[in-house]
Amino acid sequence: MTGKTTWAIPEGYIPEGSTGPEPEMISHETVCILNTTDGDATVELTVYFTDREPAGPYEETVPAGRTKHVRFNDLEDPEEIPTGTPFASVVESDVPVVCQHTRLDSRQAENALLSTIAYPGTGESG
Amino acid sequence: MTGKTTWAIPEGYIPEGSTGPEPEMISHETVCILNTTDGDATVELTVYFTDREPAGPYEETVPAGRTKHVRFNDLEDPEEIPTGTPFASVVESDVPVVCQHTRLDSRQAENALLSTIAYPGTGESG
Amino acid sequence: MTGKTTWAIPEGYIPEGSTGPEPEMISHETVCILNTTDGDATVELTVYFTDREPAGPYEETVPAGRTKHVRFNDLEDPEEIPTGTPFASVVESDVPVVCQHTRLDSRQAENALLSTIAYPGTGESG
Amino acid sequence: MTGKTTWAIPEGYIPEGSTGPEPEMISHETVCILNTTDGDATVELTVYFTDREPAGPYEETVPAGRTKHVRFNDLEDPEEIPTGTPFASVVESDVPVVCQHTRLDSRQAENALLSTIAYPGTGESG
Numbered sequence: 001m002t003g004k005t006t007w008a009i010p011e012g013y014i015p016e017g018s019t020g021p022e023p024e025m026i027s028h029e030t031v032c033i034l035n036t037t038d039g040d041a042t043v044e045l046t047v048y049f050t051d052r053e054p055a056g057p058y059e060e061t062v063p064a065g066r067t068k069h070v071r072f073n074d075l076e077d078p079e080e081i082p083t084g085t086p087f088a089s090v091v092e093s094d095v096p097v098v099c100q101h102t103r104l105d106s107r108q109a110e111n112a113l114l115s116t117i118a119y120p121g122t123g124e125s126g
Numbered sequence: 127m128t129g130k131t132t133w134a135i136p137e138g139y140i141p142e143g144s145t146g147p148e149p150e151m152i153s154h155e156t157v158c159i160l161n162t163t164d165g166d167a168t169v170e171l172t173v174y175f176t177d178r179e180p181a182g183p184y185e186e187t188v189p190a191g192r193t194k195h196v197r198f199n200d201l202e203d204p205e206e207i208p209t210g211t212p213f214a215s216v217v218e219s220d221v222p223v224v225c226q227h228t229r230l231d232s233r234q235a236e237n238a239l240l241s242t243i244a245y246p247g248t249g250e251s252g
Numbered sequence: 253m254t255g256k257t258t259w260a261i262p263e264g265y266i267p268e269g270s271t272g273p274e275p276e277m278i279s280h281e282t283v284c285i286l287n288t289t290d291g292d293a294t295v296e297l298t299v300y301f302t303d304r305e306p307a308g309p310y311e312e313t314v315p316a317g318r319t320k321h322v323r324f325n326d327l328e329d330p331e332e333i334p335t336g337t338p339f340a341s342v343v344e345s346d347v348p349v350v351c352q353h354t355r356l357d358s359r360q361a362e363n364a365l366l367s368t369i370a371y372p373g374t375g376e377s378g
Numbered sequence: 379m380t381g382k383t384t385w386a387i388p389e390g391y392i393p394e395g396s397t398g399p400e401p402e403m404i405s406h407e408t409v410c411i412l413n414t415t416d417g418d419a420t421v422e423l424t425v426y427f428t429d430r431e432p433a434g435p436y437e438e439t440v441p442a443g444r445t446k447h448v449r450f451n452d453l454e455d456p457e458e459i460p461t462g463t464p465f466a467s468v469v470e471s472d473v474p475v476v477c478q479h480t481r482l483d484s485r486q487a488e489n490a491l492l493s494t495i496a497y498p499g500t501g502e503s504g
Contacts, residue, residue: 001384001468001499006127010158010193010226011241032388034426034466048160048193067388067426067466088160088193088224090127098466098497100388103239113481114241115389115492116368119224121127132253136284136319136352137367174286174319214286214319214350216253229365240367242494245350247253258379262410262445262478263493300412300445340412340445340476342379355491366493371476373379 001036003096004120011101012047012087014073029072031091031118032100035062041095045070047081048088055079062097091118127162129222130246137227138173138213140199155198157217157244158226161188167221171196173207174214181205188223217244253288255348256372263353264299264339266325281324283343283370284352287314293347297322299333300340307331314349343370379414381474385496389479390425390465392451407450409469409496410478413440419473423448425459426466433457440475469496 014029035041041064044057058075062068072081072089081087091099099118140155161167167190170183184201188194198207198215207213217225225244266281287293293316296309310327314320324333324341333339343351351370392407413419419442422435436453440446450459450467459465469477477496 001386001470003386003497003499008127008129008160008162008224010160010224010243011156011195011228012158012193030389032390032464032466034386034388034468036386036426036468048162048191050192050194054191065426065432066428067390067464068428069389069464086158086193086195088158090160090162092127098386098388098499100494100497101241102389102492103241113492114228114239115479115481116226116242116494117388117497119129119226119243119246120497121129121224134253134255134286134288134350136286136350136369137282137321137354138284138319174288174317176318176320180317212284212319212321214284216286216288218253227367229367240354240365242352242368245255245352245369245372247255247350260379260381260412260414260476262412262476262495263408263447263480264410264445300414300443302444302446306443338410338445338447340410342412342414344379353493355493366480366491368478368494371381371478371495371498373381373476 003036003098005093005096006121007091007099007118008121009101009118010088012072012089013103014081014083016084028104030069030102031089032067032069032102033062033091034067034098035064035095037095038064039095040064041093041097043091043093043097046090050086055081129162129224131219131222132247133217133225133244134247135227135244136214138198138215139229140207140209142210154230156195156228157215158193158195158228159188159217160193160224161190161221163221164190165221166190167219167223169217169219169223172216176212181207255286255288255350257345257348258373259343259351259370260373261353261370262340264324264341265355266333266335268336280356282321282354283341284319284321284354285314285343286319286350287316287347289347290316291347292316293345293349295343295345295349298342302338307333381412381414381476382498383471383474384499385469385477386499387479387496388466390450390467391481392459392461394462406482408447408480409467410445410447410480411440411469412445412476413442413473415473416442417473418442419471419475421469421471421475424468428464433459
């Protein structure tokens with residue numbers, strides 16, 4: 001299994017409220033990263049906004065043969081992602097990985113879910 | 127990160143009603159566009175219907191290093207997109223971008239969400 | 253804009269009941285086909301099952317510069333698609349098109365939605 | 379129609395509870411596999427976790443010209459997939475197939491759905 005070293009997710013939004021038991025039912029925006037290679041992946045996330053400079057990079061490690069489901073809600077360094085604000089993100093990894101974007105929106109009593117495989121770009125930066 | 131200059135979204139539908147607080151809970155059909163390049167993107171949207179000529183082009187600008195979440199509900203020039211009507215859309219940009227399609231359907235008390243990365247075509251027109 | 257002449261949708265399921273006003277809220281499984289070319293598309297759908305021979309082909313026409321949102325619920329010739337039964341489908345077109353799969357599940361009071369761009373295969377038959 | 383012999387699904391999660399009639403409304407995580415070739419497909423699923431060695435392979439057969447909707451909930455050999463735990467999966471087949479990932483989350487009274495075509499990798503192992 002091979003993957004790509006660059007992935008884009010144009011849609012991003014952390015809802016401002018939640019209903020249901022925490023933490024599994026808290027509203028969240030997630031990028032799921034799968035590393036099937038024999039080496040650990042050092043991953044950098046950059047977050048893009050509508051009207052300000054991008055945030056990041058946020059650094060994550062996904063060990064060899066492991067998956068990591070990163071919640072944008074939990075990102076803190078170098079800064080938190082604001083809630084209720086549209087954003088987009090790019091994932092760059094030093095080894096090939098595969099990325100999927102999922103949102104659980106639990107602002108209302110019943111939850112809504114969305115998911116899509118991210119867009120596999122090429123590594124040349126724009 | 128690179129993208130593509132042409133994207134297609136065969137599914138499109140603006141529901142006719144909404145529940146919940148505006149504007150974040152109003153039913154909407156969105157194309158999220160991410161421009162990671164160093165130059166502003168001039169983007170043209172064309173909207174296709176079942177039984178009439180296509181509408182548009184609708185022109186949007188996505189600045190360098192920014193994302194824009196365009197709501198089909200808000201398009202006005204050259205004409206509004208009718209609600210309750212199936213449509214499809216094509217995005218053409220003068221620089222490579224990445225596009226994702228998302229719908230929030232809030233006609234009923236609890237919302238439904240769908241999302242998918244758009245189809246990255248090639249720039250040759252049909 | 254170009255597309256592909258062959259598309260696959262491994263997931264298919266027509267729920268057995270609906271709630272809400274017809275026809276827009278009836279549970280449905282849809283393939284949205286976009287034809288941006290200058291010529292009409294003659295499209296053939298083949299439906300695959302778990303434990304019987306495939307059904308079809310079902311023939312549809314998508315005119316030049318138009319979209320068609322085909323509901324599997326409505327297919328009748330050569331046979332109806334059974335409800336409550338897992339299936340998959342392949343779309344073959346004589347001109348390049350783009351396909352997206354969407355389901356509205358309205359068995360319960362609040363609806364659920366899913367959508368994804370179909371998988372663009374190549375035209376060689378299996 | 380052709381497919382690929384390797385597919386990745388970075389997102390995976392089996393919710394811990396369900397509401398509604400069984401079995402069609404039980405929460406489930408599914409990979410739908412379509413085999414349009416003339417030969418049976420022998421498929422191996424490997425499941426990746428956050429903090430332990432991968433599980434599997436789980437072996438499935440998808441006959442020629444058939445689809446199989448595999449529920450991760452039902453996998454037993456060599457071990458069950460734990461509920462309430464993030465995972466990812468890779469599908470490897472000896473003939474080209476097409477894979478789609480779908481979840482029905484029925485923990486609450488109204489269900490949520492997500493679906494996406496899986497990521498078509500190449501066969502070289504990492």
